[in-house]
Amino acid sequence: MPEIRQNSDLLVLTDARERWVVRGLQAILAAIMVYGLATGQLGMASNGALTLSVTFVPAILQRTYGYSMDVGLVLWLTIAVVLHSVGALGPYRDYSWYDNITHTVSASLIAGVGYAVLRALEVHSDEIDVPKAFRGLFIVVFVLAMGIVWELVEFASVVVSDMVGARAPLIVFGIDDIITDLLFNTAGAVVVALWGTESFRGLASFFRRRLRRSRGR
Amino acid sequence: MVSVEVLLEDEGANALVGWFAIGTMLLVAGLSVRWTAYLWGCFAVVTAVTAALPPIATRDWKCMVPWSLLVAAAAALLAGAVWPVVEMASFVVITLLAVLVVAEVVAFTPVEMSVRFAVAFAVLTALAVEAVWAVGQYYSDLWWETTFLQSQTELQWDFVLVTVVALVIGSIVRWLGYFETPGGSSA
Numbered sequence: 038m039p040e041i042r043q044n045s046d047l048l049v050l051t052d053a054r055e056r057w058v059v060r061g062l063q064a065i066l067a068a069i070m071v072y073g074l075a076t077g078q079l080g081m082a083s084n085g086a087l088t089l090s091v092t093f094v095p096a097i098l099q100r101t102y103g104y105s106m107d108v109g110l111v112l113w114l115t116i117a118v119v120l121h122s123v124g125a126l127g128p129y130r131d132y133s134w135y136d137n138i139t140h141t142v143s144a145s146l147i148a149g150v151g152y153a154v155l156r157a158l159e160v161h162s163d164e165i166d167v168p169k170a171f172r173g174l175f176i177v178v179f180v181l182a183m184g185i186v187w188e189l190v191e192f193a194s195v196v197v198s199d200m201v202g203a204r205a206p207l208i209v210f211g212i213d214d215i216i217t218d219l220l221f222n223t224a225g226a227v228v229v230a231l232w233g234t235e236s237f238r239g240l241a242s243f244f245r246r247r248l249r250r251s252r253g254r
Numbered sequence: 255m256v257s258v259e260v261l262l263e264d265e266g267a268n269a270l271v272g273w274f275a276i277g278t279m280l281l282v283a284g285l286s287v288r289w290t291a292y293l294w295g296c297f298a299v300v301t302a303v304t305a306a307l308p309p310i311a312t313r314d315w316k317c318m319v320p321w322s323l324l325v326a327a328a329a330a331l332l333a334g335a336v337w338p339v340v341e342m343a344s345f346v347v348i349t350l351l352a353v354l355v356v357a358e359v360v361a362f363t364p365v366e367m368s369v370r371f372a373v374a375f376a377v378l379t380a381l382a383v384e385a386v387w388a389v390g391q392y393y394s395d396l397w398w399e400t401t402f403l404q405s406q407t408e409l410q411w412d413f414v415l416v417t418v419v420a421l422v423i424g425s426i427v428r429w430l431g432y433f434e435t436p437g438g439s440s441a
Contacts, residue, residue, distance in 0.1 A: 166366040171359070178375070181382035185413055192410040212406050216392045219385050 055112055062115045063092050069122055088118035144218070144225035147187060151179035151229065173230035180226035184219055269309070269316040275324035276302050282331045291338060293394040293402070297387075298331050301351050308362050319357045320432065326350055341412075345419040348387060352379035352420070353427055360433065373428045380420035384413065 070085025072078075092115050155175055158165055167175055279302035286295035305324050308317045318324070327350040334343030356376040359365050367375065388409065391402035403409050427433070 164368045164371040168364050171363060171365050174359070175375075178379050178382045181385045182378035185381040185385050185417070188410065188413050189417065192413070212392070212403050212409055215406065215409060216389055219389055222385070223389075 059092070059112060059115050062119050063089060065119055066092065066122055084122055088122040091118050144184075144221035147183050147222060148176075148180045148225035148229035151176060151183050151226070155179055176230040177223075177226045180222060180229065181219075184222035188215060188218070265316040265318075268321050269318045271321035272305065272318040272324045273315070275321065275328040276305050278328040279305070279331055282328070282335045286335050289335070290398075291335065292398055293390055293400065294331075294335055294338070296390070297344075297347065298335070301327055301331060301347065301354070304351065304354055304358070308358055312362070317362070319354065319361060323350060323354055323357060323432070327354065341415075342419070344387070345384075345412075345416050346423070348383045348416060349376075349380040349420045349423045352376050352383050353423070353432075355379055357432070369428065369433050372433045373424045376427065377417075377420045377424045380416060380424075384416040388412070 066085050066089040068085075070082050070089060073082030073085055155172070159167060279298050283295045283298035283302065286292070286298060305318070305327070308319070309315050327347060330343050330346040330350060333340065334347060337343070353376045356372055356379060360367065360372055388403075391400075394400045395402050
C-alpha cells in the first residue's frame with residue numbers, strides 16, 4: 038500500500054486516517070471477492086476483483102509517474118467502486134433509488150480518473166503542454182471518452198460472461214440506462230473541468246479556513 | 255517535445271476551398287431540415303460553425319485548417335443526408351469533426367502536443383462526440399419521433415464501430431502527415 042503524501046485540497050483528514058479508511062474499503066472489496074470465490078459465484082468474485090484492482094490505480098500512478106493523487110480523490114474513487122460493488126449484491130435490484138446514487142458517484146469517479154490521468158500526463162510527460170485556460174476542454178473530452186470506454190467494457194463483460202456461462206459482473210439496464218450514464222458523465226465532466234481549472238479553489242480554501250477556525254487550530 | 259503544427263502552402267487558395275466546403279455543409283443543413291432530418295441538420299451546422307470559428311474569431315478569412323479535412327467532412331455530411339440508411343457516414347463525420355477540433359486547437363491556440371498525442375486525442379474526441387451524438391439521437395427519438403435507437407445492443411455496437419472508425423481514420427490522418435512537426439517529419 039503506497040504512501041499518499043500529498044494533502045488534499047478539500048479534505049481535512051490526515052494522511053494516516055485517510056489511509057486507514059481506504060484500507061478498510063479495500064478490505065470490503067477483497068471480502069466480496071473471496072466470498073464470491075468461496076461460494077462459486079463467479080460474477081460476484083470478478084466484481085470484487087475488478088473493483089479492487091481499480092483502487093490500486095492511484096498507487097500505480099504514483100509508482101510509475103511519481104504522481105501523488107489528491108488524497109480526497111483517492112478516497113472518492115474507493116468509495117465509488119465500493120458502492121458499485123456492494124450494489125451488485127442486491128441494492129440495485131431492491132431499491133430503485135440506489136441507482137441514482139451510484140450514477141452520480143460513478144460519473145464523478147470517471148471524471149476524477151479522467152482528471153487524474155490528464156494531470157499525470159501533463160506533469161510527467163513531454164507529450165503535451167496545456168495552459169490552464171484550455172484544461173477544461175481536455176478534461177471534458179477525456180471524461181466523455183472514458184464514459185464511452187466504460188460502456189464498451191460493460192458490453193464486453195456481458196458478451197464474455199455469456200460465452201463463459203457466468204453471470205455478468207456488470208449489468209446494463211437498457212438504452213435509458215446508457216443515456217442517463219452519459220448525461221451524468223457530462224455533468225460530472227463539467228464539474229471536474231471547473232474544479233480542474235481551479236474555479237473551485239477559492240471556495241475550497243474558504244471552507245478549509247472555516248473548518249480550521251471552528252476546530253480551534 | 256517538438257510540437258505539432260498544421261502547415262499550409264497557400265493560405266488564400268486553401269481558404270477558398272475551405273469556405274466552399276463550409277458552404278456545402280450549410281447546404282446540407284438546409285436540405286436536412288427540409289427533409290425533416292433535424293438531427294443531421296444540427297450536426298451539419300455544428301461542423302460548419304466549428305470550421306468557421308478560426309476565421310470568425312481572428313477576423314481573417316484566410317485563417318483555416320487545410321482544405322482536405324473540410325472537404326472530406328462536407329462530403330460525408332452530404333452522403334449521410336442523401337443516404338441516411340448508411341450509418342457509416344455518421345461515424346465518419348463524428349471522427350472528422352474530432353480531427354477538425356484537434357487541428358484547430360493545435361493550429362490556433364497556445365496548446366502544444368506531440369503528433370502521437372494529437373492523433374490519440376483526436377480518437378478520444380471522436381468518442382466524446384459520439385457520446386453527445388448518442389444523447390442527441392435519444393432526444394431526437396423522443397421529440398421528433400425518429401427511430402435512431404432501436405435497441406440497447408445496437409447502441410452498444412454503435413460505440414464499438416465509432417471506436418474502430420476513429421482508430422482507422424486516426425491512423426490515416428497520421429500516415430498522411432496531416433499533423434507535422436516543423437522539421438517536416440511526422441513523428
